[in-house]
Amino acid sequence: MIKSKSSMKRSQTLGHVAFYLGNLIIGIIFVSPLLWMIASSFKPESDIFANMTSIMTFIPTNFTIENYMEVFGRLNIPQVLFNTLSYIAIVLLGDLLFGSLCGYALAKMKFRFRGLILTGVIALMSMPVEAILLPLYIEMAQLGWVNTMMGLTIPFMMNCFSIYMFYSYFLDIPNDLIEAAAIDGCGPIKTFFKIIMPVAKTVYATVFILDFVARWNDFMWPFLITTGENKRTVQLAVQVFFGTQPIHYSAIMAALTLASIPMLIMYIFMQKYYVQGIASTGIKG
Amino acid sequence: MANTEVKAMRRPEYKRGEKMAGSIMSLPAVLLLLAFLVVPIIYTIYYSFFKYQVMRPDSITFHGITNYLKLFGDKDFWVALKNTVYFTVLVVPIQCVLALALAMLVTSKRRGVSIFRTMYFSPQVTSMVVIAILWTILYNSSATTGLINAFLKNMGMGPVDFLNNPKTAMNSIIFMSAWQGAGYQMMIFLAGLNGIPAEQYEAASVDGATKVQQFLYVTIPGLMNTIKYVLMITLIQAMKLFTQPYIMTKGGPQNTTKTLVFYIYEQGFQKGNFGYACTAATIFFIIVVVLSLIVKKLTKTS
Amino acid sequence: MKLKKLLCVGLATVMTMSLTACGNNASSNAVNGDQTGSKASGDTINLTIWSPTDEEPIENWWVEKLAAWNEAHPEIQVSREAIDRSDSYAYENKITTATTSNDLPDILYVDGPNVSYYAANGIIVPMEGAFSEEEMADFMPSTVQQGTYDGQLYAIAGTESSVALFYNKDYLDAAGIQYPSDSDVKDAWTWTEFYNNAEKLTTEDYVGTNIIMDKGEGLIYALGQFWTENNADLISEDGAVADGYVNSDASIATAEYLAKFIQNGYANLDPVKDEFLNGYAATMLGGSWNIADLEKSDMNWGVSYFPVSDDGKASSPTGDWAAAITKNCENVDAAKEFMNWLMSSENIAAYASAIAKPASRTSAYDQMEGWDEGARALMLWQLQNTGTARPSSPSYSVLSTDFASALLNIFSGADAKTEMDNVASDVDENYETYYAE
Known part of the structure; x- marks a missing residue:
């Protein structure tokens, strides 16, 4: 009896060790580019690409904050952040509001063209933006939206993927909830805002993160549609350091590190909602 | 009813x-x-019937189906299509299995597990520029500057020129893409795993099922819907492959990493054949629309 | 709940702020509109410039110079937009899109070899008369060659570039190889010497040389000179025919010569960044822009001429970003006047000094330091004596893209003849489609 108990305990400890060790090793492989980027951002240029095959590449031996000084000196960071956040805010507001309304209608209501719209959303989900950039730009030019906030934001306010996420989520909301609201005299739109929205926090968080990351990382559209330093978004600002030969990666690494941190922080804080959100949309496929 | x-x-x-x-x-x-x-998209289809050098919007001329005939006879287009299919067929299972494995690793309720989750997810928030630079170095053909080749050399194996050998270039990009993207699918699997009732595992272990049996007869069936969903979104993302070959190989060596979206981009922007690029894009649209609908149908019926 | 509130407040704040920003935007547009109005009445002409975002000293140069101009010329007000250029073709894509909507600025900076492409498509217009004959003679021949299309001047660059052979003295000593000359081009390494030395210099720890600058425009820019030295033009002089040129025997032989470096492992196809600087390569075909970093390092390095052909023909890369007037410019005369001032000897000297690039005007060197000795003097000598501009053709964008990918394919083992035939047919088809009468 005693023997088996102790052996069980031992195997449990062993399991613990294996769990942490295994995860740590694999985890390091996954996080290494991020670590390398951060380490490089504190190195002088000449050190970054030296010793690539040794562990020293992850350690800034000649530690310097010069790179960050350069980034802060060259860029108007508050303005860049403001530009990016306001652009994302407008896009997200449209996406979260209109996307959820549409997803809800598709999931829970019957109306004309419902089937057609749903099929269209699914069919267009995999349309790569790269393939329609120029036609989209031409359309913007015809609307007179080149170099305006509208041209920057409105075309990306809606994407099929978010509609589909909301749709999958709302499919599973019990009808009872909606019916109860109807009996209380709530119209369908009121029901949506009063009853449905508050219980769907997680899916909003998921779409929020996915869209935020996509917009934050987008370079091409802001680049093509806007002109001028005062309109720079984060990804455009990073490009400042790619401008001239020879390219110095020290400042680039610092700029990229600064550009990654907000997203990493957001991910860590919203992880809980994110997992729940995906859980509630994913399982129904 | x-x-x-x-x-x-x-x-x-x-x-x-x-x-x-x-x-x-x-x-x-x-x-x-x-x-x-x-x-x-309608613009794209419209322009696909025109001769349109991108710098001269004032002198576009109707071209009938000339662009289409040329496209179907264009070796590079078929190569790009083949590469896209090859990438998709390989990356989808690899990435999904990897993602599931990672999810199994971090599904436990042990303390600190969210740190590991963040680590696995981190390639998603790291700039593609950094990832591409770093992997180009990892894959470097020289044992003095390429980490993987330095390792191979220690094992007594010859250097492999991962990104410049037509046989290995696309596979190298597949591996990197699976690694980079798996964190996202891992999160979805994680959610699916949380949805499997613990009683099912308890019942199975009372019946004397081993861990492997539990995985096969409890986990996999319980995840079936998640798996379908993950397959679908991975497939959709894979069809769009562009950034990795654009930064790492410029479509080479010998066009083995040139994908359809790459081809469209190159024709339209770099070479200025906008009308022709629209033709390729139109065909691409048709492929993805049909594919999405088929996948949707397949994942729905069962 | 807390999270949601936070989100809502955050979103609302940013929304309000950005709407105000939109408001500002609209009003500033209105101001611009007024100015356009007054332009019609003949008071003020407004010119805008696009050029790639540059190093800080150059950014400062722009601010300072434009302030000086605008102060002295109230009737011609000039402003510049820095376009954030990525390390790829992003800037060119921006020009492409702006062309479709006629949103080009008045003055546009373009990369040298694209001049013919843009000129043939009417994106940029001739600026004949902007410079006197005397002034033109002051510019380097390759600068003028680069800016000229169909006999007319379309663009002019303030700075130039060159490529030479850098070597690591310690590694040459170790291999018992004499340093190549930096005083007489007759003693420069020939093709055969370059190849044999690269072989001798290659060891376990480093490769013999580095010939790959990047996998795009850098290939035709740096390596294209080998074609010139081998008397193999990439395209006919009028830029119309590639067949019989790019796929000629001499052209194929040149590609095969270079491919041997890669295939025998004397040079890397994917050199790690700073390969030479960090001691992973014994020599390098490096640019004038690499000098500053080398001077800062503690490496024991030297420089010699770009390798010459076995029968002694010497050529070297040239070219840099050049300013051109676009088709959307309504006041070409004002733009010419401004360009004449912008590219004055004094301004060019200040510009070139700020970034340690070779100036494009000979007289500018009177006001610049450091170009009379060492690596810089050699670069300057090459520019004045052996510099050759890249080929000129309306189909240049296709030629450059296809040539780069053909070369990479050949380097990774593809058949040179087949690859070059593909380039020829692709370029010729492009010319036939869009430019043939």
């Missing part, structure tokens, strides 16, 4: 208003999609 009757019975007075409300609620989204996704 019975279900619908019950529904109809339980909320009859709602019907008419609902019809209007459904249309109204979906209207903004549908309008936006029409204006900024469908209209550009």
